Amino acid sequence: MVTVKKILGQTKPLKTIDRIIRLGKRGQAILLTGCPGIGKFAMAVHMAYRFLCQDDNKGCGKCSSCRSISNFNHPDFLLVFPFPNISPESKRNTVFHFSDSVSSGARYSNETLDEVNRFLAEKSADPYRIVSFSKKGNIPVEVVKDLIRAISKRPMLGERRAVVVCDIDQMAFGAADLFLKTVEEPPEDSLVIITSSKTHVLLPTLLSRTLKIPLNPVSYDLIKSYLEKQGIDGSHDFYIRFSSGSPGLALKAYEDDLVERRDKLWKIVAEFIEKQSLTNTIEALQRRYQKPDYDAVRNDFNILEKILRDIYILKFGLEKKLINIDIKDRIKTVARVAPSTGALRRWFKILAKASRVHGVNNVSADIAFIGMFIEFWRMKDLH
Ligand SMILES: [Zn+2]
Structure with a gap:
């Protein structure tokens, strides 16, 4: 009650x-x-x-x-x-x-x-x-x-x-x-x-x-005690940071095992930025969204936004504010070779558009994600 x-x-x-x-x-x-x-x-x-x-x-x-x-x-x-x-x-x-x-x-x-x-x-x-x-x-x-x-x-x-x-x-x-x-x-x-x-x-x-x-937004400590009451303790730092002050979202992130999803999506993003191969990225995305689950794809849009956000804020040296703080060193390496802040701001807009065409216009997950990365590719050298 x-x-x-x-x-x-x-x-x-x-x-x-x-x-x-x-x-x-x-x-x-x-x-x-x-x-x-x-x-x-x-x-x-x-x-x-x-x-x-x-x-x-x-x-x-x-x-x-x-x-x-x-x-x-x-x-x-x-x-x-x-x-x-x-x-x-x-x-x-x-x-x-x-x-x-x-x-x-x-x-x-x-x-x-x-x-x-x-x-x-x-x-x-x-x-x-x-x-x-x-x-x-x-x-x-x-x-x-x-x-x-x-x-x-x-x-x-x-x-x-x-x-x-x-x-x-x-x-x-x-x-x-x-x-x-x-x-x-x-x-x-x-x-x-x-x-x-x-x-x-x-x-x-x-x-x-x-x-x-x-x-x-609910404070870090209140969400922490909320999760602990659900029997979740130990490694909840990522979920609380990911939730942006929402207890329900922190719980869902834990139950959906978002760390695992994040790790896989992060690998694709890091390789895309570091190796600069669009072909490899498209293949990886095709494999990932072969049999997509609606809820999981919505999670992926959310995770990707937070990965890009972390790369973006690292450009300003705001290390303590990272959401994906557990993979801080990897993100720092990638952020060094990532596109400029101007290009990243365009990436955010592209991401919002792709999320909308998937969520509202029912465009399939693979097409929405591949289209988004092709647009990222076009914008990457802009300053
Ligand atoms: Zn009463």
């Missing part, structure tokens, strides 16, 4: 949130921002606890309201998040409790329901955990329609209702437009909280109508 004590860091956002809950300030939806795993889900649920708690908005954890939120089955706590549509041909179940089981158009297979329940179970055990699905997910239009219908009715138990929409940037095409009115004018009895780690893709109207509360 999420409690105040379990929120890692966030002193300033917690003060703002405390004021909102105490003064009962509503009439404006709240947008929690920050990178994946930083604690947006934990904070949103924390707010729902407090808003609906029967004991003076403490989020006591003991009253019947708090207890039913902890099982995610409070009738006035409406929680929505992106999920994958698996076996769409066998539509049977509604997956959220606010969807009317008779009239709802949002029906999904048993496999989809299993994934939704797994998400809830994992988030209930650890709200910082980044839950991955086997297929890309979204928040479908039909679910948003059910949500709007539910919000238009009176709360079921008391006088208040908490609505949490996670990763609103993953609403299906058209769904965000439908939801806009709820964000613009939330009902008096409802606290509407939305979260996003990609605010740059949100509708400007949605951004301008919300009260934004950015979550802060």
